[in-house]
Amino acid sequence: MTQRLQGLMxxxxxxxxxxxxxxMRSCSPEAKVVTLAQPDVVERAxxxxxxxxxxxxxxxxxxxxxxxxxxxxTFAWNxxxxxxxxxxxxxxxxxxxxxxxxxFEEQLTYIVNHAEDRVIFVDASLVPxxxxxxxxxxxxxxYVVMGDxxxxxxxxxxxxxxxxxxxxxxxxxxPELDERQAAALCYTSGTTGNPKGVLYSHRSISLHSTATLIxxxxxxxxxxxxxxxxxxxxxxxxxxxxxxxxxxxxxILPDRFLAAEPLAGxxxxxxxxxxxxxxxxxxxxxxxxxxxxxxxxxxxxxxTCGGSAVPRQLMKDFEERHDVRIFQAWGxxxxxxxxxxxxxxxxxxxxxxxxxxxxxxxxxPWVELRLIDDGGGEVAWDGESTGEIEVRGPWIxxxxxxxxxxxxxxxxxxxRTGDIAAVDEKGFVRITDRAKDxxxxxxxxxxxxxxxxxxxxxxxxxxxxxxxxxxxxxSERPLCCVVLREQADTxxxxxxxxxxxxxxxxxxxxxxxxxxxxxxxxxxKFDKKVLRGRLADGALEGRVQLS
Ligand code: ADP
Numbered sequence: 001m002t003q004r005l006q007g008l009m010x011x012x013x014x015x016x017x018x019x020x021x022x023x024m025r026s027c028s029p030e031a032k033v034v035t036l037a038q039p040d041v042v043e044r045a046x047x048x049x050x051x052x053x054x055x056x057x058x059x060x061x062x063x064x065x066x067x068x069x070x071x072x073x074t075f076a077w078n079x080x081x082x083x084x085x086x087x088x089x090x091x092x093x094x095x096x097x098x099x100x101x102x103x104f105e106e107q108l109t110y111i112v113n114h115a116e117d118r119v120i121f122v123d124a125s126l127v128p129x130x131x132x133x134x135x136x137x138x139x140x141x142x143y144v145v146m147g148d149x150x151x152x153x154x155x156x157x158x159x160x161x162x163x164x165x166x167x168x169x170x171x172x173x174x175p176e177l178d179e180r181q182a183a184a185l186c187y188t189s190g191t192t193g194n195p196k197g198v199l200y201s202h203r204s205i206s207l208h209s210t211a212t213l214i215x216x217x218x219x220x221x222x223x224x225x226x227x228x229x230x231x232x233x234x235x236x237x238x239x240x241x242x243x244x245x246x247x248x249x250x251x252i253l254p255d256r257f258l259a260a261e262p263l264a265g266x267x268x269x270x271x272x273x274x275x276x277x278x279x280x281x282x283x284x285x286x287x288x289x290x291x292x293x294x295x296x297x298x299x300x301x302x303x304t305c306g307g308s309a310v311p312r313q314l315m316k317d318f319e320e321r322h323d324v325r326i327f328q329a330w331g332x333x334x335x336x337x338x339x340x341x342x343x344x345x346x347x348x349x350x351x352x353x354x355x356x357x358x359x360x361x362x363x364x365p366w367v368e369l370r371l372i373d374d375g376g377g378e379v380a381w382d383g384e385s386t387g388e389i390e391v392r393g394p395w396i397x398x399x400x401x402x403x404x405x406x407x408x409x410x411x412x413x414x415x416r417t418g419d420i421a422a423v424d425e426k427g428f429v430r431i432t433d434r435a436k437d438x439x440x441x442x443x444x445x446x447x448x449x450x451x452x453x454x455x456x457x458x459x460x461x462x463x464x465x466x467x468x469x470x471x472x473x474x475s476e477r478p479l480c481c482v483v484l485r486e487q488a489d490t491x492x493x494x495x496x497x498x499x500x501x502x503x504x505x506x507x508x509x510x511x512x513x514x515x516x517x518x519x520x521x522x523x524x525k526f527d528k529k530v531l532r533g534r535l536a537d538g539a540l541e542g543r544v545q546l547s
Pocket of ligand 1: 188305307308328329331332333334360417419434525
């Protein structure tokens, strides 16, 4: 009988956030966290200064009676204090629960009570929102207000800076942690039913942070300056704060100033190399940059976009007109979130190159991916055949917090993502739709993502979201909801002409609704659920029926 031979490495060295915390101080003392505190006020702190405050905060948490495993809520924008909580809370063994400030009131009440948050740290600017909800929270014993402003009617409220002052200086004696213990909790927005809690471990965050440094992924390194626009309450801001801390890169945080103008100002002033945000914010920024040709955004040589499909034209326009390079990532809250990244081989920027850039990319190392068809069989990676993406790996969720019956999303060690895609022979994933957005016409699928992508390549189209409209003959047909540039006189026929030759003939839509805005979800994605609701209520106005 053969016997296994054990390796002789330090396999019990725990992968915890304490390593990243120590590394900030020891390897990158001069790196900075920069916060846009007011439109004209920028606050800066070195990693050394931030680390000292993390120590104070850890001590303060102990003083508040926070124990290992306790859930500590944050209700905050992207700023330095939120970053301090990102480390102090998990490093004392508690769990950082980032509350999505844009959820509906009932959902916020649900997740705070479901998580049993003990303490909530809230930005002063958000106190008015939280005040209204506080009476509905069952478990919160303490509020801590961050920044300038009062606590309003929040009961048992302390001030963050007072807490740190009282905690006093000096290194904190952090407890030994198990790498598998929970570090952070983030609820998915819950398109159906109640939000579901994704519970990240120290190990999953540590490994995902390491993967943000891979050159074929986000490629974060010490020379970078990272502008994290994606909210810190959404899937750990895609791992950018942890990644910057690990790499020793500067981290720039825009707080609540997310409109194109202050963002452009921040980019000009701070010259970030990397920025992460959803396509809608990049699209706003592009419009702003086009209207203000003096604005220089060219420091962004390695921007990351994801959260929904990134229109090819958006990437091309940014690159050709403003020297900004955007790469696409795909993932979800359940995947920590980055699972694939599209960084095609450099070379001539021809059609193949741009087609690959418009895809969602290859799985990162440690992420395994397969496509499953309706019958449960595996779909070949031929670039054409589609199926639902399933993934597995060390930073992929295996279940939801306190939902013993994780249900149909978990399939014997694989996570079912609900995204439909094709994968080509090189391993490049191309998402064609979310399962629930697919348009089934005459027994065949029409990709809403592809139609949107092509519509948004028309110079007069600002936004386009395509939904299925029930149809007697075909069962469903695409209805294109389109936002046109101001004063544009493009009509439905023009758009059909634009699509002709770019998509299959039977995909050509026969109905358009010209709207002033596409409704967005709490994290800035097109909200097709709202559009479908409006369609069902007969409230989708401005319909044009082509003959
Ligand atoms: P929500 O379900 O609230 O949108 P997530 O933020 O976790 O929550 O969203 C994950 C989903 O976003 C994915 O399942 C996918 O449908 C979509 N998505 C994310 N990145 C991309 C991308 N690059 N291209 C297409 N879809 C994307």
